[in-house]
Amino acid sequence: MSAHAATRSSPTRTLPARPPDGFPFAHPRYRWYVLFAATGLPLALACVLLLMGVCALSQGSVGWARYMALMASPPMLALSVATFGAVLYFAIRFLWVGRKIPGVRLGPIPAVSMEVAGVLQLAGFVKLFLLIVVLLSGWLFL
Amino acid sequence: MAETPQTKLVKFEVLRFRPETDEAESWQTYEVPCPEDWVVLDALNYIKDEIDPTLSYRWSCRMGVCGSCGMMVNERPKLTCNAFVRDLPEPIRVAPLANFPIVRDLVVEIDSFMDKLKSVKPWIIRKIEKDPKYGEYLQSPEDLEYYKQFSMCINCTLCYAACPVLAHEPDFLGPAAIALGFRYNSDSRDHGEAERLDVLAGEDGVWHCSYANECSEVCPKHVDPAAAVNRVKLTSALQMAKILPARSTK
Numbered sequence: 001m002s003a004h005a006a007t008r009s010s011p012t013r014t015l016p017a018r019p020p021d022g023f024p025f026a027h028p029r030y031r032w033y034v035l036f037a038a039t040g041l042p043l044a045l046a047c048v049l050l051l052m053g054v055c056a057l058s059q060g061s062v063g064w065a066r067y068m069a070l071m072a073s074p075p076m077l078a079l080s081v082a083t084f085g086a087v088l089y090f091a092i093r094f095l096w097v098g099r100k101i102p103g104v105r106l107g108p109i110p111a112v113s114m115e116v117a118g119v120l121q122l123a124g125f126v127k128l129f130l131l132i133v134v135l136l137s138g139w140l141f142l
Numbered sequence: 143m144a145e146t147p148q149t150k151l152v153k154f155e156v157l158r159f160r161p162e163t164d165e166a167e168s169w170q171t172y173e174v175p176c177p178e179d180w181v182v183l184d185a186l187n188y189i190k191d192e193i194d195p196t197l198s199y200r201w202s203c204r205m206g207v208c209g210s211c212g213m214m215v216n217e218r219p220k221l222t223c224n225a226f227v228r229d230l231p232e233p234i235r236v237a238p239l240a241n242f243p244i245v246r247d248l249v250v251e252i253d254s255f256m257d258k259l260k261s262v263k264p265w266i267i268r269k270i271e272k273d274p275k276y277g278e279y280l281q282s283p284e285d286l287e288y289y290k291q292f293s294m295c296i297n298c299t300l301c302y303a304a305c306p307v308l309a310h311e312p313d314f315l316g317p318a319a320i321a322l323g324f325r326y327n328s329d330s331r332d333h334g335e336a337e338r339l340d341v342l343a344g345e346d347g348v349w350h351c352s353y354a355n356e357c358s359e360v361c362p363k364h365v366d367p368a369a370a371v372n373r374v375k376l377t378s379a380l381q382m383a384k385i386l387p388a389r390s391t392k
Contacts, residue, residue: 015161
């Protein structure tokens, strides 16, 4: 049976369902959730800018120089900072919820306890973060 | 209705809707003399017995087991038999559970929830049923422990009232049904994982969940439906990629 069948009509006159009180902005818990969902916006814009960069590459050195000048402008720098913040917040929240996943059994692999998995995930995240920082530092300063 | 040394007069605002007369819901205020040890359900029972017999709501066990008395208490989904009046700021606002159509006063229609629950086939599915004369299906304590947490659900639907995804997508399967589906998928005696995954990871399934975690925050039995949702996501992703086979009756 499809879950679509769930919305069957009732013979009783009912009032429509009310949304949770305070959704989406009146409570901090919902504000954080909405912020999490909103991280998609700067990420989408960043993707568009990266595509523009690919197009600029195909237009030779003049096109690339124009693109670099655009990326160095204050609005683009602000967008980059916002994108970085969004990625960081998304990753932190993803790991926060993701810590619940490792209790699952995957075929013959025994389930890892949440505590061990949490430490492993955090270690992986820190490692990845440091790797990106090192790569960016190398690109910026060497 | 006077306050005594043993009681405190507490103001309640209750959402009312009488389908035969009301076009819309409205708040009604009651003052209830509450002893120190009363829960919100005791106050509702007092209102019905002593002040206004027309008030409608569901309740049964009064001990957090049946899951009937779930309501929005001060804007949070709670079992009213579990919510002490002394712990709540006044006025205490009691409303029907969010995300469900209102039938009358504090009573909501849960038909959609029951259909969703049924759609995940919450029963043991076997390749071949053996004759009972050959005895029961054995299970180790470790196998029981693996899914036990998810079998504690009492279907109170508080998680549905808290879920922001359901507020926008009423067809979303929802936390409790997914947790129950995962409970049976995790049962070592079951072979129905592939059948359930069609629904769990289907059009209205787990991929609509966006990590709000509200379901686990409000669950009175600490089932942690968000954990079940995310585990189903992982297993269904691996099964879609053909990395992990699903247990099947075929």
